[in-house]
Amino acid sequence: MPKNPLAEVFGYPVDNMTQDAVNHRHGRLCPFHNSSGINCTKSSATDPIGVCSIFEGSKIVATCPIRFREDFQIVSDAADFFFPGSKYVALTEARLKDLYGKSAGNIDIVLAAIGAKGEIIDFGAVEVQAVYITGNVRNVFEKYMDNPKLNYKMEWPSKNYPSPDYLSSSRKRLAPQLIYKGGILHKWGKRMTVVVDENFFGQLPELEDVDKESADIAWMVYGFQKSKGRYALKQKAIKYTHFEDALATITTPDIGDVNDFVEYLKDRIAKGKTMGTPAQSGIAPEVEPLPNSFDK
Helix, strand or coil: CCCCEEEEEEEEECCCHHHHHHHHHCCCCCCCCCCCCCCCCCCCCCCCCEEEEEEEEEEECCCHHHHHHHHHHHHHHHCCCCCCCEEEEEEEEEEEEEECCEEEEEEEEEEECCCCCCEEEEEEEEEECCCCCEEEEHHHHHHHHHHHHHHCCCEECCCCEEEEEHHHHHHHHHHHHHHEEEEEHHHHHCCEEEEEHHHHHHHCCCCCCCCHHHCCCCEEEEEEEEEEEEEEEEEEEEEEEEEHHHHHEEEEEEEEEEEHHHHHHHHHHCCCCCCCCCHCCCCCCCCCCCCCCCCC
């Protein structure tokens, strides 16, 4: 049977039974600088799903964007790309609007370089992309929270087993963010960083490298290393790209054979399934329409 898929709950490994870990579980606390306060607010402010990361085999995959704020390492790393050595201020959840005043979404973190008189002389945007989950993670979380000491080593049934959904994470979240928010920032001539974990980055198409000085985007890749009963965020790589090249690579699908689609149409016609909803035909849409806003 598959093992417990949960890696971290409220900031601590599920097998960590120290008083700090117990306090965080009891208080539903977030140790990673949640913008909404000291409590975890994932999914609900009063009944949060405090899962920071899950296992994919032996790998740990971050499923909450707040998880990447550990020690604000991503802020320091982004500042080194935007304006190394400069004094700066970090702002979270900065509202971005288009020409018509409509929201293009919130930028996760904006770093503003400050001059001698406190004036803003430059800024850059930090976008954080955690991984979506398929399956039912709430049921596993609630079972674990019933008795962490007993259930951290539970074996969870394979039906609806929580797993990372890399395709949805890139198609439904990352690509639209690059199109809308990234498009505005690029037109303004402002740089951005995209923060991801190494497992998600490994599922993206190969991106063309450029030098740091000419790059529009720095892809900051992190992983987790267990130390002193916790998982510590560690930078694994930085990849520099041009905005338009990266966007084209990520949003261009691998093209299949048109003959396969023709055969599918012939089969539908032969079976009389010429009309009907996706559910009636047994075909579920894989990609949802792009939303107008990506507010959290």
